[in-house]
Amino acid sequence: MDRVNSMSGASRIKPRGALGTKRRDWREPAVHGVLLLCALVSILTTFAIVATLLEETIAFFEEVSLAEFFGGTTWTPNFTPASYGVLPLLAGTMLIAGLAALFALPIGLITAVFLSEYAPAWLRSILKPLLEVLAGIPTVVLGFFALTFVSPEIVRPLFGTSQIFSALSASIVVGIMVIPLVSSLSEDALTAVPRALRDGAYALGATRFEVARRVVVPAALSGIVASFLLAVSRAVGETMIVALAAGGTPNLTYDPLEAVQTMTAYIVQVSLGDTAQGSIEFRTIFAVGMTLFLMTLVMNVISQYLLSKFREVYE
Amino acid sequence: MIRENLARVVESRDLVTPSEPQTQVDRQNREDVAEPFVEAIDLSVFYGAFQALKNVHLQVPSTEITAIIGPSGCGKSTLIRCFNRMNDSIPGFRAEGQVLFRGRDIYARGIDVVDVRRRIGMVFQKPNPFPKSIYENVAFGPRINGYEGRLQEIVERALRQAALWDEVKDKLKQSALALSGGQQQRLCIARALAIEPDLILMDEPCSALDPVATLKIEDLMRELARDYTIIIVTHNMQQAARVSDSTAVMMMSESRAGELIEFAPTKEVFTNPRNKQTEDYITGRFG
Amino acid sequence: MIRSDQALRRRLRARRGAGLAFAVVCLAAAGVSIGALSILLLDVTLDGAGRLSWDFVNSFPSRKPEDAGIKAALWGTIWMMVLTAAFAVPIGLGAAIYLEEYAPRNWFTRVIQVNIANLAGVPSIVYGLLGLALFVRAMDLNRSVLAGSLTMALLVLPIIIIAAQEALRAVPGSIRDAAYALGASRSQMVFYQVVPVAMPGMMTGIILALSRAIGETAPLIMIGALLFVPFTPSDPLDRFTVLPIQIFNWASRPQAGFQENAAAGILVLLVVLLTMDSVAIVLRNRFQRTHKG
Numbered sequence: 051m052d053r054v055n056s057m058s059g060a061s062r063i064k065p066r067g068a069l070g071t072k073r074r075d076w077r078e079p080a081v082h083g084v085l086l087l088c089a090l091v092s093i094l095t096t097f098a099i100v101a102t103l104l105e106e107t108i109a110f111f112e113e114v115s116l117a118e119f120f121g122g123t124t125w126t127p128n129f130t131p132a133s134y135g136v137l138p139l140l141a142g143t144m145l146i147a148g149l150a151a152l153f154a155l156p157i158g159l160i161t162a163v164f165l166s167e168y169a170p171a172w173l174r175s176i177l178k179p180l181l182e183v184l185a186g187i188p189t190v191v192l193g194f195f196a197l198t199f200v201s202p203e204i205v206r207p208l209f210g211t212s213q214i215f216s217a218l219s220a221s222i223v224v225g226i227m228v229i230p231l232v233s234s235l236s237e238d239a240l241t242a243v244p245r246a247l248r249d250g251a252y253a254l255g256a257t258r259f260e261v262a263r264r265v266v267v268p269a270a271l272s273g274i275v276a277s278f279l280l281a282v283s284r285a286v287g288e289t290m291i292v293a294l295a296a297g298g299t300p301n302l303t304y305d306p307l308e309a310v311q312t313m314t315a316y317i318v319q320v321s322l323g324d325t326a327q328g329s330i331e332f333r334t335i336f337a338v339g340m341t342l343f344l345m346t347l348v349m350n351v352i353s354q355y356l357l358s359k360f361r362e363v364y365e
Numbered sequence: 366m367i368r369e370n371l372a373r374v375v376e377s378r379d380l381v382t383p384s385e386p387q388t389q390v391d392r393q394n395r396e397d398v399a400e401p402f403v404e405a406i407d408l409s410v411f412y413g414a415f416q417a418l419k420n421v422h423l424q425v426p427s428t429e430i431t432a433i434i435g436p437s438g439c440g441k442s443t444l445i446r447c448f449n450r451m452n453d454s455i456p457g458f459r460a461e462g463q464v465l466f467r468g469r470d471i472y473a474r475g476i477d478v479v480d481v482r483r484r485i486g487m488v489f490q491k492p493n494p495f496p497k498s499i500y501e502n503v504a505f506g507p508r509i510n511g512y513e514g515r516l517q518e519i520v521e522r523a524l525r526q527a528a529l530w531d532e533v534k535d536k537l538k539q540s541a542l543a544l545s546g547g548q549q550q551r552l553c554i555a556r557a558l559a560i561e562p563d564l565i566l567m568d569e570p571c572s573a574l575d576p577v578a579t580l581k582i583e584d585l586m587r588e589l590a591r592d593y594t595i596i597i598v599t600h601n602m603q604q605a606a607r608v609s610d611s612t613a614v615m616m617m618s619e620s621r622a623g624e625l626i627e628f629a630p631t632k633e634v635f636t637n638p639r640n641k642q643t644e645d646y647i648t649g650r651f652g
Numbered sequence: 653m654i655r656s657d658q659a660l661r662r663r664l665r666a667r668r669g670a671g672l673a674f675a676v677v678c679l680a681a682a683g684v685s686i687g688a689l690s691i692l693l694l695d696v697t698l699d700g701a702g703r704l705s706w707d708f709v710n711s712f713p714s715r716k717p718e719d720a721g722i723k724a725a726l727w728g729t730i731w732m733m734v735l736t737a738a739f740a741v742p743i744g745l746g747a748a749i750y751l752e753e754y755a756p757r758n759w760f761t762r763v764i765q766v767n768i769a770n771l772a773g774v775p776s777i778v779y780g781l782l783g784l785a786l787f788v789r790a791m792d793l794n795r796s797v798l799a800g801s802l803t804m805a806l807l808v809l810p811i812i813i814i815a816a817q818e819a820l821r822a823v824p825g826s827i828r829d830a831a832y833a834l835g836a837s838r839s840q841m842v843f844y845q846v847v848p849v850a851m852p853g854m855m856t857g858i859i860l861a862l863s864r865a866i867g868e869t870a871p872l873i874m875i876g877a878l879l880f881v882p883f884t885p886s887d888p889l890d891r892f893t894v895l896p897i898q899i900f901n902w903a904s905r906p907q908a909g910f911q912e913n914a915a916a917g918i919l920v921l922l923v924v925l926l927t928m929d930s931v932a933i934v935l936r937n938r939f940q941r942t943h944k945g
Contacts, residue, residue, distance in 0.1 A: 194915070
């Protein structure tokens with residue numbers, strides 16, 4: 051077991067000279083540079099989004115006043131005379147997102163509590179993949195479902211309306227779409243709460259429900275609220291379900307049984323039509339898009355902030 | 366009582382293994398010693414504002430085993446990791462002073478740290494083989510360092526030197542993670558040997574292993590010391606007494622910076638230490 | 653003062669009752685998801701299974717629902733998926749490797765991370781607007797499958813980056829230490845040791861991203877993927893359509909025949925997605941096995 055003399059033996063490490071100074075090796079900096087460029091693509095994307103929206107929005111507001119846009123109650127860009135009040139679209143978006151939230155947030159949270167505090171392992175191994183499958187269903191499929199099942203079989207018989215399109219049928223399905231999101235993020239928050247807190251409560255004689263309600267959920271609250279915000283943001287940005295099932299005419303109302311048009315559905319409608327580039331009507335989709343972007347951005351930023359605060363405490 | 370036991374360990378070791386002439390040399394007078402293989406000169410280490418090592422002078426003789434002992438937190442790991450600049454990646458790390466390796470300061474400006482690490486092998490506290498085959502683990506070093514001849518030969522030689530060849534020669538393609546803890550650590554030693562290092566650093570190599578595996582590795586160390594210079598950090602004084610030729614003792618000063626308080630042949634450190642703190646430590650009064 | 657035994661027992665029963673009621677509510681909530689999914693799949697299958705046939709897969713759309721098929725949409729989807737992957741995978745993995753292995757821990761890196769998290773939450777239709785302005789108009793790519801793929805690549809990039817970063821983070825630090833100690837440079841360490849270990853997670857992320865890309869409709873409508881396309885793309889600058897858009901087109905028409913077509917198209921889309929997810933699982937298992945030896 052001698053150390054083989056470097057001089058004898060056919061196979062060895064390449065001989066090394068004296069301890070050298072840094073060679074001007076181009077390989078390492080090149081790799082570093084290429085990878086940095088990849089990371090910068092994300093920054094460029096954000097700039098591009100903001101620049102694109104901004105450019106057309108500014109051009110739009112040269113012709114239409116902010117007051118009319120945010121204050122007007124009729125949205126008829128393709129009439130003469132045109133009217134550019136975005137409130138009907140905004141109301142449509144908020145109505146659907148609100149109803150969807152009403153439906154999905156409690157169910158999602160309860161599902162999360164069930165998964166983290168109650169469900170035995172075998173049930174979890176069934177339910178979680180199922181929720182993932184639900185989350186992976188393309189929204190156009192959900193839109194079809196809303197149009198061909200929820201509307202004729204649930205909403206119309208239940209409420210006796212004859213309208214094919216309604217905010218309610220779209221909201222229910224938007225809610226279904228969002229349940230897995232709420233459930234998985236809330237569950238992450240709940241499981242991040244340390245066992246010690248639960249054990250302490252159990253040791254005092256609390257029931258499982260009480261521990262969940264009074265100890266775990268409050269401890270995970272900021273994480274749960276973050277998941278709610280992300281879900282609402284997602285509902286606001288949803289396009290295909292509302293384009294198929296909610297309606298195609300702007301309608302300022304709070305009646306869920308009426309047809310409404312959301313901001314996203316409007317943008318799709320214009321794209322499907324023959325709008326000339328550079329026209330004011332074309333610019334409307336960017337103005338509406340900018341509004342949409344800012345709304346979701348604010349919700350996402352607050353949600354990220356809450357999540358980071360939550361992680362600070364528990365991780 | 367403890368000190369007597371340690372003294373007995375050292376003496377019995379000398380009886381069993383033929384002691385080379387070098388160990389007889391009186392190390393009290395450092396000027397007599399041949400040029401040290403690697404040397405820390407006035408080395409101080411800072412992590413941000415916190416000073417981890419203070420003014421360490423250490424001359425490590427070649428082809429011997431030098432042990433660094435001391436209580437937890439006294440900077441042993443920090444010191445040994447300075448020898449191959451593994452501390453560089455820790456944020457806030459700053460070194461003052463010099464570490465001479467073959468006469469050149471490895472902390473000098475412009476020195477290629479990859480080049481430094483290619484000449485020095487390191488074995489870690491917890492065995493950390495790559496999640497690849499046994500062959501691939503040992504082959505990785507020669508591959509990236511460049512080799513001549515046949516890789517198979519280099520791998521076999523390294524595994525033989527690490528006393529692992531017979532146990533794995535039929536299963537070189539199997540995953541390294543399937544080996545036992547002791548085998549994995551010997552694999553890590555083989556991996557380090559494959560790059561034909563000039564110096565081998567071992568940071569508490571046996572602390573995660575059972576006593577049987579530990580003894581195997583200590584035997585291996587003494588075999589390797591015939592041809593390699595080895596520095597080992599250990600919190601186990603008996604191990605240092607069993608295995609090393611020279612021992613460096615470190616202590617935490619009041620400012621919580623680590624200091625080298627004594628460096629002498631192992632026999633002297635454990636039978637007749639010069640520093641009172643050393644004596645207190647080896648007799649178990651603290652630490 | 654502790655209440656009397658009887659009062660305690662009554663309260664305990666009430667508390668247990670509340671707990672039981674809640675457990676029922678939980679099951680109901682879980683049931684909603686399970687029920688919705690089942691009904692959806694059942695509904696689609698009932699509507700569409702009858703329409704599925706080789707003819708359906710191999711025909712182009714037509715004014716008459718009985719003659720219409722999804723050939724153009726299917727090929728368009730495949731073209732789009734391949735081109736999207738070609739752009740998004742290298743850039744996404746590169747960005748993730750940079751952020752985890754190369755980037756210094758400073759404010760600039762934090763900005764990049766926060767930005768990626770925000771991009772993941774931007775509604776897909778906004779990406780459509782971006783694609784319209786940037787790729788179709790500014791870069792003059794018109795309504796081509798290339799423009800569509802670039803848009804989708806930007807859309808799914810954050811998904812790939814986030815998943816890949818997670819996979820890299822899970823690699824134990826001891827592997828990096830060992831590689832460095834053997835004299836590896838950073839790229840040698842990253843590409844020979846760390847990335848192979850992180851690969852299963854990275855591939856899962858890629859498949860997830862591509863699944864999302866296949867199911868997206870709105871951005872491609874913005875790009876101008878057409879509703880009535882009687883041909884398959886033959887080069888990246890051709891016009892195109894994809895499965896979700898074809899489904900949307902049929903679903904918007906009131907005739908029952910088209911509704912059936914939509915359902916059948918949905919089944920094809922779901923089969924494609926299912927295949928991709930199965931491939932992901934198989935690949936991931938294969939990789940994990942080779943690593944465990």
